[in-house]
Amino acid sequence: MSTEQTGALHPGEHLDHEHKPRGITRWLYSTNHKDIGTLYLLFSLAMLFIGGSLAMVIRAELFQPGLQFVDPHFFNQMTTVHGLVMVFGAVMPAFVGLANWMVPLMIGAPDMALPRVNNWSFWILPCAFAILLSTLFMEGGAPAAGWTFYAPLSTTYSSDSTAFFVLAVHLMGVSSIMGAINIIVTIFNMRAPGMTWMKLPLFVWTWLITAFLLIAVMPVLAGVVTMVLTDKYFGTSFFDAAGGGDPVMFQHIFWFFGHPEVYIMILPAFGIISAIIPTFARKPLFGYESMVVATASIAILSFLVWGHHMFTVGMPVAAELFFMYATMLIAVPTGVKVFNWVATMWRGSMTFEVPMMFALAFIVLFTIGGLSGLMLAITPADFQYQDTYFVVAHFHYVLVTGAVFGIIAGVYYWLPKWTGVMYSERLAQTHFWCSLVSVNILFFPMHFVGLAGMPRRIPDYALQFADLNALMSIGGLLFGLSQLLFVWGVVRCMRGVGDKASDRVWEGAQGLEWEIPSPAPYHTFETPPVVK
Amino acid sequence: MRHHILSALYSARYSRLCLGGLFMFLCQAAIAQESRYNMTRGVTEISQRVYGLHMTIFYICVVIAIIVFGLMFWSIVRHRKSAGAVPAQFHGSMKIELLWTAIPVVILVVMAIPATQALIAMEDASESDLTVLVTGSQWKWHYKYLDYPIEYFSVLATPRAQISNEAEKDALYLLEVDKPLVIPTGKKVRFLLTADDVIHSWWVPDFAIKKDAIPGFINETWTRVDKPGLYYGKCAELCGRDHGFMPVAVEVKSEADFEAWAAEQVALQEAARTADAAATPMSMDELMTLGEKVYGTACAVCHQASGEGLPGVFPGLKGSAMVTADIPGHIRIVVFGKAGTAMQAFARQLSTSELAAVITYERNAWGNDTGDMVQPADVAAAIQGGE
Amino acid sequence: MTSNASLVRRLLLVCVAMFGFGFAMVPLYDVFCRITGINGKTEGVAAAQPAGVDLSREVSVEFLARSDADMPWTFVPLTERVRIHPGDLQIVEFEVANRSGEALVATAVPSVSPGEAARYFKKIECFCFEEQALAAGETRSMPVQFYIDPALPERFRNMTLSYRLYKSAHTASR
Structure with a gap:
């Protein structure tokens, strides 16, 4: 894609645009897409560490058989809040942060289309999580029915913090929906002249599709938590057989949201990887059109496969077969993506800076998670896998070594553009190798204990699982510590320590975001660039 | 930059060796210790089909992974770049893209055929020889034989001291139960599953059975086991605090042994009913000894061995007004439970003497020293009189 | 190009529609269950009389009854198992006794297994169609008149009809 910059981009002129508000109000009232992007990313980093600490409580308790540290009820709160914090607090806001920063820069827009909405959608989030985390300190504790909060465990049998949990989920939903609307409107209306649909960078495409998924399913989540609320406090019986309701219906509605939700957490990562691989292979992305089509097909199929989360509830054979076939079908577009990435590397001229290393790790480890997903789709085998650590291994491979590695790759990739400073390659490579090794020590053995019969969400286990659980706990601790290197690397850049980054940053980088100076000025593309 | 590239490459190569070695090691480990690191083959025709299916898909996935990662x-x-590669500029090929869309479809069809056949065989529970109603509740299983007048609860038998690390853990830690489900060999046994409170999931890996037990609704599944033995499983669906302490154990006996067992059970349950009806008075010592035992298995899970409960979740009994003053209220709540809470109606699970003993124990333990004695007859009267 | 405001309006409309859809799934799910037999739900209203009898085969039907954990009622089927031809009218009785010291209203929730056979289970008369009120200490026998639709596929040879008795909302404390 060739671009021609109009006057706005000469460095000298930018000095005029640099007056940004100072102090706390800059952040509280900010409507600048870059500031809000930064806020989202920092918030998500904080949540990553909070969610990680909860996971460390889980891993500490599971280090040895027997109950050592926490009561089983508190353990259930840990698994529940860990899941909620990581899904809604770490992964989703990180992607929104990246979208805030990069979508306007990639499409040549001066800002997001709805800057005030943008401010609101961010500041709702800290409130939502303050409410959610405060339940940990209430009598009866935080929600403990798992992040999937199946009824009636989450209704009739839950603690009184359920009302706060429902409120927090509503706020997260509102924030996500506002963010998604903003991104859609920005992409529809703010593209620079000449930035046609099929010239959009893949990160923009994947986010556009993700935003539509968010708009379609977050309201369904809002609906289902509302039903939980009224069932618990207002005497309705949506999920209570006694009043003519059905607990299984909860699972159908929840997973109608839940399955698209897992693609919400991976599609933007596909976009990041699709930006990084061509840069470091110095070769255009292979099969751009098929990438777009594959992303859209994954999104559409995601509405038809929710039943594979609930094969054991006793569905008719025909329904089980339908969900099995539909789920297997998702492997096709996902495979196309992986093949396209490999084909992009093929006969390229590759270098292996840290964003590329994380992207390569993403491809390998996400594919492992994808393949275990394919195994999980096979209904008869799923009866053995369902609700075991095999499932835990599967979704941590796609979410940690998939989504989180994708986010980290993206942060390293764009950090020089944001801060104007190159991160320390040595520190970042150390971070990469420590993460790669420890994350596999943490999650790979989960496949084995799961297959051998260890159920998920248990605070204590039979003796046969002891050795691998100890190993996994050590891996978890190492993985957590490794992320401190990441924080250090990012903080260095934010403080301006390091080599000055060039405007293009990476030799093979293509796209509008690399045409502007590094660090990206406070205001960019006030006169739209023309894309040829 | 050059230095970084070289070091990265060195690392990439090194990592490949490492990963390859790790993979080989893990494969060998998996083969050597199959049941510890892989799905069990199990003991039924279905479980072996499921195992075969699992391994087939696993190998297909390994082949796909080797090809993709290899390339x-x-x-x-x-x-x-450091090897002097000059980037090509191709960015698409309709032919190859169609090819790698079509090939996976073929592989998926190959996987789907045996999966479909296995699934249809698994879901046919008709024409069974024996039917057992399995009811899950927090946190125990109840088995009721529809063809015999036998029903009982099955709860974790691992002593609390082992869980809290005060005693050495034995080999069957968290697996053994007080009374396993007993079924005969060579018979098609149908399981009907339901639950009393929240959703549970009844799982026996050796039979490749996992089915949710859903409150208010009924599910079914079946098995036919030819090899006698004791098989262990777990509750697989998060069902509250003690989800991890709700094992399943199934003892498969030869047909003759099963019939003998059934006859014995029928006689035992009959005798228990007679004893219950007689409601013989017990001494304080008898009540307290039996009460402590019953409390440990039925009550301590929630109310804790210390009687202090868990604030905000399970009420404490130590010093509670109900336990120290209101005798009829105390009997009533133990016998009939409390709606919408984990407090179950224990009249269904315990005999009148056990109920009387545990109520007496609660009224005199942990410094509650009320000196009250509740006799089986008091409990029987409460059950007769109703809530 | 659509203006920002109208695009936002449309997207918000989608959100509202999807929120509604979440709730619409409740009745949709019910319909879907009856068609596919998820959870073995049966019709809550009386079925028509059978058209004919299929004498060529028999189906074994078992009956289960259980009252909810906090219901002080006993509830048992007086017949545990019958073998009938599809199309044959059959009446079975369930006995319910209120052992509590107060009048209570209860609802019986039926569930048929296997779920796919549920829609061939036709009830002409059933105590589960309406709430049952029992005075303190009262015992009553409650009938179900049903037949198996001769259209039942051959592969179903066993069926189970299970009732669970719940305290009705009128008297329930929750």
């Missing part, structure tokens, strides 16, 4: 690593080694 990728080949490319990483050969097409790197």
